[in-house]
Amino acid sequence: MRRGRAPLLVALAVATLAVWPWVAPRYFVFLASVILVNVIVAIGLNMMAGYTNQLSFGHAGFLAIGAYTAAVLTLRVPGVPVVVTLIVAGLFTAAVGLAFGIPCLRLGGLYLTMATLAFGFVVTEAILNLDMLTRGADGLRVPTARLAGLTLSTDTARYYLVAAVAAVMVAAAVNLVRTRTGRAFLALRESEIAAQASGVPVATYRALAFGLSAFYTGVAGGLFAFVVGFLSPDAFDVFLSVDFVVMIIVGGLGSVPGSIIGAAVVTLLHDGLATFQNYRPLIFGALLIACMLFMPGGVMRALSRVARR
Amino acid sequence: MRYVASLAGLVLALAAVLPVAAQQGVSDTEIVIGCSNSFSGPLAYTGEQATRFGVDLYFKVVNDAGGINGRKVRTVYYDDGYKPQEAVANTRKLVEQDRIFAVIAPQGTPPVMATLEYLEENRVPLLFPFQGSPVIRGKKHVFSGMTLYDRQSRMMVDYLVTQRKLKSFGVLYQDDDYGKSFLTAFEKDLGRHNLKLTATESVKRGVTDVSAQIAKLRAAAPQAVFLVLTPGPGAQALKERQKIGWTDTVMVSSGPLTDEKYLGLAGDAAEGVEGLSLWPDPLASELPGMKAYRSAMQKYFSGNEPNRYSLSGYFAAMLFTEGARRAGKNLTRESLITALEGISGFQSGILPPVTIGPDHETQRQGFWVRVEKGRFKQMTDWLKSE
Numbered sequence: 092m093r094r095g096r097a098p099l100l101v102a103l104a105v106a107t108l109a110v111w112p113w114v115a116p117r118y119f120v121f122l123a124s125v126i127l128v129n130v131i132v133a134i135g136l137n138m139m140a141g142y143t144n145q146l147s148f149g150h151a152g153f154l155a156i157g158a159y160t161a162a163v164l165t166l167r168v169p170g171v172p173v174v175v176t177l178i179v180a181g182l183f184t185a186a187v188g189l190a191f192g193i194p195c196l197r198l199g200g201l202y203l204t205m206a207t208l209a210f211g212f213v214v215t216e217a218i219l220n221l222d223m224l225t226r227g228a229d230g231l232r233v234p235t236a237r238l239a240g241l242t243l244s245t246d247t248a249r250y251y252l253v254a255a256v257a258a259v260m261v262a263a264a265v266n267l268v269r270t271r272t273g274r275a276f277l278a279l280r281e282s283e284i285a286a287q288a289s290g291v292p293v294a295t296y297r298a299l300a301f302g303l304s305a306f307y308t309g310v311a312g313g314l315f316a317f318v319v320g321f322l323s324p325d326a327f328d329v330f331l332s333v334d335f336v337v338m339i340i341v342g343g344l345g346s347v348p349g350s351i352i353g354a355a356v357v358t359l360l361h362d363g364l365a366t367f368q369n370y371r372p373l374i375f376g377a378l379l380i381a382c383m384l385f386m387p388g389g390v391m392r393a394l395s396r397v398a399r400r
Numbered sequence: 401m402r403y404v405a406s407l408a409g410l411v412l413a414l415a416a417v418l419p420v421a422a423q424q425g426v427s428d429t430e431i432v433i434g435c436s437n438s439f440s441g442p443l444a445y446t447g448e449q450a451t452r453f454g455v456d457l458y459f460k461v462v463n464d465a466g467g468i469n470g471r472k473v474r475t476v477y478y479d480d481g482y483k484p485q486e487a488v489a490n491t492r493k494l495v496e497q498d499r500i501f502a503v504i505a506p507q508g509t510p511p512v513m514a515t516l517e518y519l520e521e522n523r524v525p526l527l528f529p530f531q532g533s534p535v536i537r538g539k540k541h542v543f544s545g546m547t548l549y550d551r552q553s554r555m556m557v558d559y560l561v562t563q564r565k566l567k568s569f570g571v572l573y574q575d576d577d578y579g580k581s582f583l584t585a586f587e588k589d590l591g592r593h594n595l596k597l598t599a600t601e602s603v604k605r606g607v608t609d610v611s612a613q614i615a616k617l618r619a620a621a622p623q624a625v626f627l628v629l630t631p632g633p634g635a636q637a638l639k640e641r642q643k644i645g646w647t648d649t650v651m652v653s654s655g656p657l658t659d660e661k662y663l664g665l666a667g668d669a670a671e672g673v674e675g676l677s678l679w680p681d682p683l684a685s686e687l688p689g690m691k692a693y694r695s696a697m698q699k700y701f702s703g704n705e706p707n708r709y710s711l712s713g714y715f716a717a718m719l720f721t722e723g724a725r726r727a728g729k730n731l732t733r734e735s736l737i738t739a740l741e742g743i744s745g746f747q748s749g750i751l752p753p754v755t756i757g758p759d760h761e762t763q764r765q766g767f768w769v770r771v772e773k774g775r776f777k778q779m780t781d782w783l784k785s786e
Contacts, residue, residue: 116497232517362489
């Protein structure tokens, strides 16, 4: 991709997002909302996995925290603007992420992954046991989101909310690499030892990546709650976390466009396989292995290799 | 490229607009219905039996006999694995993409609750969901599919108090909507007889060790203990009771728990347990409808053993067929609802005569059983819950 084309692509993407509800059948408006929620999660996960090499199998847990925070807040404080709800959901999830992430700094590689796996289960148990707030196994109906006097009760309204938030989150992620933090992340990605040698405080930035990743996933969780409209602990099982990992592996580690492509591919595949979920883990597992063997770096690296030829 | 895109857009727009004229999901030759259900996850067996071996079984019989008013019934199912977000996506896909006429026999309180509002809003009938929470009562487009929990409680309490003359009751319940619906209903029904629950113990969902609860219930020594659990913990409670040699209390299982799977898990610890059965014995009942059910199963799915779940789906399809037949050639969602509401004294040969009426409750019955030599033995005729 030459640099000159980027603004054109962005304009095209924004235009497509804007007109989508007017040209697509209703179901695909809903599906697009789900894809965009997953895009935000994938970008968040990629900040940890792509930049600081910390792979998490517990992001369904962060999604759950964001979703339940948004739902409970909207229930307890009726009329709170959805933007506030989403920010609170993100910040609370980030706080949990930091509280969990800081002690995990001592862990590396496989051990960290195992800790995140356990985190996912802990969250599900917590939802079941905090039934005063979460209604436990029965599930929680999410009230309609409100924004400046409007109730976002139609598919189109919810879609625009998700699309706007996703656009902001994507833009922030793209611009992150231009900041001091972003450059530190890139340095970490290339080599932790080299980064440390050049004065990057590795521990701080690893924790920061954890918190930022949780923030993204928490905001996505809030959107998830409004798009789906009903939450129960069954929703956030380990397979959902695996789906997120598949998204970034397929799309490309450490790449924002890769996260977007990965999220879209996996969500559409997931939707296409609605008849036989039992085969889903098998198919996604095979996809994961195939990607690692034949397409390391995911779709993005493969694309850039093709472009270079 | 732009030409193709705009053409595609036009076609899609037309597809979205055109079928509004006729009733969605009904053509001259076909009726399309379906549901999102568990084909994976904790309730996969139940889901698969109720749909592919239950609903589909009856429709095979109907279709081979010429269909409903000349229309064959086709079913579409998607798997939600008991996850509400999948149930929402699947149900939307069924309504908006597959353009189904009605939802039939979905399963489980969270997945059904997750889709309830959407279906009401879009006026899609939600027929006979396999769950008993009274929350679904009084909705215009919803017809219940199981004797609701408060009715089950009334039958159980009235029978035990008036016919068996029992006076003290304990309950071991699952700490969720299912358990709590029963708990509040027990309290209310016992209140009518000026009685109270003497001991209540709860089990969190997914927990299998219930020894502490059993010990506490034994210490309270009620004459009967209601078990409002799922098969795993239910069987565990019975085994625990056997282990500590607690025999002087009648263990009573709720309607959803009274099935063969739970007996199998408990083994000989289930001997002497009593309970409310919502369905006739799928293997042994000599009722005419039950014989027809077994011979259909033999004919179409000879490898599949008859069971309560497939029977419940079979019955749901039977009720749908009766409603659609009464609605006549001009089958719409409205005419189906009116027709179902008009069903009165319908002889299914499986349950006592079914009368639906404006409250949309299709089932209100159960009978008393006791486990003898590993089988349910019928102790009473159909009990009333009015």
